[in-house]
Structures are given as C-alpha cells and as structure tokens.
Amino acid sequence: MTPITEVEGRRLALSNLDKVLHPASGTTKGELLHYYATVGPAFLPHLRDRPVSFLRYPDGPEGQLFFTKNPPPGTPAWVTTAPVPRSEDPRARQVVVQDLPSLMWAANLVVEFHTPQWRTDSPAVADRLVLDLDPGPPATVVECCLVARWLRERLADDGLEAFAKTSGAKGLHLLVPLEPTPSEEVSAYAKRLAVEAEADHPGLIVHRMAKALRGGKVFVDHSQNAAAKTTATPYTLRARPLPAVSAPVTWEEVEGCDDPRRLVLLMDDIAPRLERYGDLLAPLFDPDRAGALP
Template sequence: MVGFTPPQGSRTGFGSLLLARPDDAGAWTYAGRVGSGFSDEMIRRITRMIGKAGGRDPTVRIPANDTELRGARWFEPLFVIEVNVRGHASSGLLRQASFKSLREDKSVDALSDSDRRSGAQAPATGGSGRRTARRKGPKAPDETVRRLTSPERVVYPEDGFTKADVADYYAKVMDWFLPEIVGRPLSIIRCPEGLGGSCFFQKHHSGGMDEVGHVRLREESGKRADYLVVENAADVMALVQMNALEFHPWGARSDDPERADRVVFDLDPGPGISWDQVKEAALTVRDRLAEIGFQSFLRTSGGKGLHVALPLRPRSRWPLVKNFARAFAEALVASEPQRYVSVATMSRRRNRIFVDYLRNSRGATSVASYSLRARPGAPVAVSLAWRELGRLKQSDAYSLATLPARLKRLNADPWEGIDGLEQDLSRWEAPVQD
C-alpha cells in the first residue's frame, strides 16, 4: 500500500487504499485502488497503522490524467494487503478490487525482491489476488527478524516489549523451543494489536499462512480440516510475524495423530492456595507416577501453576491415555480430597488445586516449554529439572527478558532424554471408556 484517498460521507479514516506493484527496474508502479470489503474494525486498524504518514507528492509512477488521485496522500510502500479482483482494465489497473486480508506475514521488501527475481508479473502491494508461495528450506531466524513488519508495535504495553522484542526472543531460544513443537498439530494465540487489543486462539491453517506447514485431520464433526504444524525455525518466525505469542502443541505428532506420546497434568491452584502448596502437589504427582513405574518431567506454566509431563513410548491410543489421566487424577483427589479437585467448577476449587487431566484427549493442547504467555510481564513456560523446584519463587519467574540468560547458563537440557524414554502405558490395565 502506497497511499489513500480521503474519506467521504459518513466514512472515517480513508476512502480507498492506493496500491502499487514492483517492476523489473526496482521501482513501484501504481496498480489501482481498493475501497470496498473493509469491516469497521479493519478500517480503524489500518488507519492506526497509517498514522500521520503521507504527503501530496506521489511516491510511485501514476497515470498522467487520473483526476481522482488529486486529493490523495502518498508514502513509501508501507504494508501488504491481499485483494480480490475481476481482472485488469486496458490501462493495466486492477478492476473492481475488494479487500480480502491484511498480509502481515509478508514484508514489502520480501514482496519486491522475490517478484523481481522470479521475473513474473508481480502482484500489487496489497496483492492482486491470492498467490501460492512455494515452501522453502529453513530460513535463519535473524533474517526473518530483519524482515519483520511493524517491529516497533508495542505488544506488552505494561512492560514496553515490542513485536521486535518478541521475534528476537524466539530467535534466541529457537534451539530449545523448536523440539517442543516441531511436527505436532499446533494451536497458537495471536494478538495483532498486542495485549492492549483483542487476542484470539487459532488452530486451523488459514489464508496468509502459505509459508507455514499444515496437516489435514479429522474433527469430531467428521469433517476434515487443515491444522497448523511447525516444521522448522522459519515456520515459527512466520507465525511470529503474524503476531503469534503463545504456542500450544498436541500431545501427539502429525504423522500419527491418533496416538499420544505425552500425558500432561496441569496443577492449577484455586484461591487460597500458596505457591509452596503447588510445589508440594507437583512432587506428589511425580512420586505417585514413580510408584506405578513412570518417570515424569517438570514445567512451569508461565501462569500460576505447574505441569508434570509423562512421556510415552511406544505411543498410546487416545482412549487409553484419556482414561489413564482421568483415573490418576481421581485417585489423587480420593486420597486427599481436602487438597485436590479434578473438576473445573470454580466454586469447588477454593483452597484446592485443580488437577487438570482434560488436556489428555485428542485435539487438546498444552502450552509448550519456552513459549511466551500473553500476560503482563511477558512470562514464559519453562522446562525445569526436579532439583530446581525447591528454589523456584513462582511459576512466572522467567520472562522474555530473563530466560535467554538462563539458557546460556545451562550445561544440559532439563528434559534431556524425554523422547527416548521407554514407558509403555499399555501395561496400566483399566477399562477403557470413550
């Protein structure tokens, strides 16, 4: 997008957005305008992104006698949008363009560079219909950080952390983070306007995510849908470019979605529960699992609680996993009903710890180790060794600002060996219920 026309009538913000496409000489040529298809919220959002940018002098080559552009405001290519069109006029301009989406996954520089190298006719800045991107090999995270759009946008307003800070964080922890999510169906939490705006949960692959992997899975309704799957560091950074903050993988892999390789117990404290009580609960879960022959691993949630993760090898079918998790949680509650509860009802959770086993069913997710949380302070979910639990001050003890330094100090992965541990759930015998 390279400019806009003033709004008319009751409309605010802008009338039409002015689009351009790169040419072989490295310049930008006016491609037409788009004035329809915008929701009120999208008009407000784009208006904020434009801010006070713009002047009277065109920044691209424009038709000599287009009187409708006389009141336009122009600036250097600012961001990329995607539009639907009904062909091109004889002048080459877009015909009957309507807005489709804001393409925050694409930078202006990347669009111009890739199109000029290909020698193909380039779409407008803003896109002239959908392009299908070819998947490429891994891209260095620092390269993606350099191409980040709106890097100065504040994501964590109480702390001043920007989109660039988020991208820099994921680039720094990538070697630790990637093994926790790669090859698993994935849900993300996206915050396009930061924590000061609305955030939303997304599990399906959608428009604008051409560079991110996906797997087609059956849903409970019987229909099939494309789920997000991260395959490499470039995929992670593409999602960060699209304002992803949190990453929540399945306890199964995309090549075998009907069988789980992890069980996760989320210990969520209710009102009146101290941090020391949460730590004691984690140790109790660890010890109870050890009594039946299973080794477990510890993670902070980045919120108020702790996760105890149980790796499975060979993988187990979901009905068995769900039934085991439920039976274990209910047995824990039966042994100490004054301390634990296995139902999510808030009225029953005061002075108790909710042993959340519901994450252990097909399609359910848990936050990944080293994922940021969309909460003030930019806390991080962190894998820990059990010996570290005693001196841990709180679940959100590590943040975007402090975790990279911790990782530099570590001599070994706290979860080293988790994927190679032989733990067969099928030897746990109980009636399986769907």
C-alpha cells in the first residue's frame, strides 16, 4: 500500500520508500525524501520562479536515466507550471517548484533538479552567470579549485563576485549574481573569459568541449549561460552511486583543497553545513551583490 502523507495541506502518495537508489551507500528513497524535506528551506529559493528540467533516475544511477522538460504525466493541478520559450513548441510549459509540497512531489519521482540562469517572468534575461569547471582525467577537482581561484580574481577585476559549489560529480561550479542581462550577452562574456583563462594557463585550462583536448586539463564550460541550457540546481542530489550533492562550499575550502575527497559532499553532510554556514549562496539573491557585465 502506498503511504499517503500531508505536506502543508497537500496530500501526497509517496511510493517505494525502501527502494535503494544510491547503491554504494544503501541510501533508500525514504532517506532521499527526508533529505529534501530537511533542506527544503535552503533549496526552494534556488528553484523558485525558475522552470525546472528533470533528470529522472527512478531505478538508481545504474538504471534508465531520462531527461525531461515537459511536466510529467500525472502532475497535480496544484503544481505550478509556466510557459517557456521553445522554438519546437511555442505552447511549451515547464514545472516551477514554488513550495515544499511541489518539491516533495518532484522528489518522489526521483530526479535531479536542473534550472536555467533566468526566471519565468524574464525568459532569456539572466540574473546570474555560471561557469562549469569539468576536469579531464587525470585532473580532478583539485585542479578545478586552482582554476576557480584564478577565475574568481579575474571576475573581481570586472567588479563581479563569484561563489562556488561542487557539481555533485567530478567538478566545480562558479555562480555570479548579475543585474538582469540578456542571456546572449552573458554567454558572450563567459566565452571570452574562458578563452582568456586558457590563453593565460594553456597547460591547465581548455575552453573547447572536445574530449581529445581535455586530458589532464580543466574544461571551463561557458555554454550553460545560453538561454536554452540548464545547470544542476544548488542542493540537488545527483544520480551517482553515492548520494552526492551539488553543494555550496566556502572559498577557504576551495583554496585548501589538496585532495579530491575533501570536496565530495554527501546527503548527510548538508544539514550540518547549513547549521554551521547557512546558505553560502544566499548572496545570489541580494540585489546589492549583483554586478554589471563590463
């Protein structure tokens, strides 16, 4: 029998609570749902007013994974959806996770949460810039941290403030709060920055995606600033054998990273970090911290 629970007045059917979803740790779906309920107050501001794309992994990371932007079949009427610009379907809508019941409904589908750099009331106008630092083996997140430090200083030269989070996989993400700026302009600036980084550190950094170029280097992926692209939302779990989280980190942690294991943050690490630091990415919502592109 599927348990029925009530979340802020909404009735939810939560299924398969004993199912193991992260096999390396034995993490069950019930534990996953508890995680999202616990971190909801920090997670929801990063989801609110942004269309969500879901990477579903209902049978764990070794099962079928599928990416969807459309509201899944059976989406409750009380879950917010919003029109989004898509060339292939001008009537397209996507889920917008505005509250805890919607978050728990989505989490019950077993998904990664991915969001764009813009909000539903201003499509293709970004309020943040993202750089995805992806290491090519044998490089690791340690090399990503070196690149992040250089990028942080370079962004500061342009009056922009960077914040870091783990990708939840192998790399690191940098997020920069912006005054509302057309996504095309943000994309062009991010690409210039990646090209400049490679020119300054050709033995460490590459700005092109071709895997043949990336061995032992850090790929500075600037492409996620395009209006059609999304990035793993802060605090989302990733479809990995361990319940790894795309989690905010301090610059002290970035500067002191000499072992890749130090920046592997798992589900059980997040609540204590929130108690200690609060949301390290809260400045993204402060208009006084938003910068203008040069």
